[in-house]
Amino acid sequence: MTSAQLTDLGAALLGLLARAPGTGYDLTRRMHRPIGYFWSAQHSQIYGELARLEAAGRICGEDVEAAGPRQSRRWTITSSGRRTLRSWVATPPTTRPERDQLALRAYSLWLADPEAARTMIENVRDRWATQLAEYVQERDTIGEPHGPSDPAFGNAAAVRAGIFTTQARIAWCDWVLAVLANGGD
Amino acid sequence: MTSAQLTDLGAALLGLLARAPGTGYDLTRRMHRPIGYFWSAQHSQIYGELARLEAAGRICGEDVEAAGPRQSRRWTITSSGRRTLRSWVATPPTTRPERDQLALRAYSLWLADPEAARTMIENVRDRWATQLAEYVQERDTIGEPHGPSDPAFGNAAAVRAGIFTTQARIAWCDWVLAVLANGGD
DNA sequence: TCCAACATGTAATTAGTTACATGATTAG
DNA sequence: CTAATCATGTAACTAATTACATGTTGGA
Numbered sequence: 489m490t491s492a493q494l495t496d497l498g499a500a501l502l503g504l505l506a507r508a509p510g511t512g513y514d515l516t517r518r519m520h521r522p523i524g525y526f527w528s529a530q531h532s533q534i535y536g537e538l539a540r541l542e543a544a545g546r547i548c549g550e551d552v553e554a555a556g557p558r559q560s561r562r563w564t565i566t567s568s569g570r571r572t573l574r575s576w577v578a579t580p581p582t583t584r585p586e587r588d589q590l591a592l593r594a595y596s597l598w599l600a601d602p603e604a605a606r607t608m609i610e611n612v613r614d615r616w617a618t619q620l621a622e623y624v625q626e627r628d629t630i631g632e633p634h635g636p637s638d639p640a641f642g643n644a645a646a647v648r649a650g651i652f653t654t655q656a657r658i659a660w661c662d663w664v665l666a667v668l669a670n671g672g673d
Numbered sequence: 674m675t676s677a678q679l680t681d682l683g684a685a686l687l688g689l690l691a692r693a694p695g696t697g698y699d700l701t702r703r704m705h706r707p708i709g710y711f712w713s714a715q716h717s718q719i720y721g722e723l724a725r726l727e728a729a730g731r732i733c734g735e736d737v738e739a740a741g742p743r744q745s746r747r748w749t750i751t752s753s754g755r756r757t758l759r760s761w762v763a764t765p766p767t768t769r770p771e772r773d774q775l776a777l778r779a780y781s782l783w784l785a786d787p788e789a790a791r792t793m794i795e796n797v798r799d800r801w802a803t804q805l806a807e808y809v810q811e812r813d814t815i816g817e818p819h820g821p822s823d824p825a826f827g828n829a830a831a832v833r834a835g836i837f838t839t840q841a842r843i844a845w846c847d848w849v850l851a852v853l854a855n856g857g858d
Numbered sequence: 859t860c861c862a863a864c865a866t867g868t869a870a871t872t873a874g875t876t877a878c879a880t881g882a883t884t885a886g
Numbered sequence: 887c888t889a890a891t892c893a894t895g896t897a898a899c900t901a902a903t904t905a906c907a908t909g910t911t912g913g914a
Contacts, residue, residue: 495900495901497902499777499781512865512866512867513864513865513866514865516865523777523780526773527777528771530903531865531866532903533901536867554865558867558908560866561866574784574785576778577782577784578785580800581775582774584772585712586710586712587769587772588711588712588838589766589769590766591711591834592681592688592711593684593761593762593766594827594831595827596684596758597821597830599759600763602822604763605762605763607763611765612766615765633852635852636783637787638783642779645779646780648845649775649776650771652848653771653845655841656837660830660834667829667830680872682874696894698892698894716895717874717895717896717897718873720895739893739894743895744893745894746894770902
């Protein structure tokens with residue numbers, strides 16, 4: 489019951505449990521889609537965080553039958569956990585430093601052979617185009633949310649976050665490719 | 674001279690040193706703009722990484738006069754370091770998991786009071802609009818790069834990465850605000 | 859018989875942030 | 887005389903990934 493600061497991962501897990509209870513394994517799978525489009529974690533991190541959430545009284549677990557060698561626990565969000573999450577979502581995020589591996593490469597791309605650079609950027613552009621197609625398909629299957637109090641609003645927003653940022657990255661690749669195309673300097 | 678894997682931070686530092694030599698303190702300042710738009714580090718991390726780059730023979734240092742209580746070192750990229758960086762830039766980045774704190778909030782935003790949600794999103798939108806204006810101004814002062822072998826190409830690409838992704842985030846905020854506006858569900 | 863999926867956990871390591879520590883010079 | 891800037895480093899901690907470990911059930 490020691491009320492520690494809610495971490496980002498903790499908020500992600502509470503967000504999943506606010507929709508439906510589940511076991512650690514279950515949550516690990518549910519972290520993939522659509523929440524994995526903007527936040528993800530390995531099971532090793534998830535089990536530890538669940539233990540911390542329980543210690544803080546934000547979730548409670550009941551024993552269930554397990555297939556494996558160990559006992560399985562089904563986690564449910566508590567009313568305290570729901571309150572914590574509810575106030576957390578409305579606090580503006582602390583600005584984290586950006587980390588963009590491709591932009592980091594672009595910063596030193598003037599050193600590379602222009603042909604090799606073009607191949608690399610096209611390769612990445614393709615990867616993102618595929619990813620974008622996946623997001624768009626998902627957006628169309630889930631449809632428009634009914635309103636701001638619909639859990640589907642969260643899913644829709646997640647997919648849109650993926651779409652907008654991926655489109656931006658593709659546009660950026662195109663800008664880089666245009667510079668690479670027009671000149672041996 | 675033990676040739677370890679080049680880290681992202683190592684590549685960022687080599688990218689700076691490929692333009693001009695500098696001390697650790699100097700590099701810490703140069704990490705802010707424009708490279709800090711997509712990669713950043715504290716001085717504590719930088720000094721350690723410089724030691725590793727030296728051990729791998731990618732940079733070499735000469736002692737210079739320092740204002741403080743300690744000896745200062747001016748680092749220069751070696752030809753080996755330049756080769757390493759040159760091949761690193763043309764290798765496609767390994768896809769890292771996305772981490773978007775605002776999208777994470779959006780995923781659970783259906784739980785919040787719509788008024789509080791709107792205030793929070795508008796707050797973040799404003800922050801990004803300010804940031805975007807800064808990027809645009811920087812883009813205009815540095816101008817168009819002369820070609821793909823110009824170091825200014827890297828700076829221009831960095832600023833554009835900032836512009837494109839920030840525009841995407843603002844567009845996403847507008848989508849969220851539109852949903853929040855049209856309905857008490 | 860072997861592989862995938864179920865199911866949970868620990869250990870080791872790397873990346874990154876925050877805080878601690880020192881001491882000189884220059885501008886207000 | 888006080889604060890900011892110059893200048894370098896270590897220590898403690900949190901977040902996150904990868905690898906190790908165990909053992910069952912059901913399908914090809």
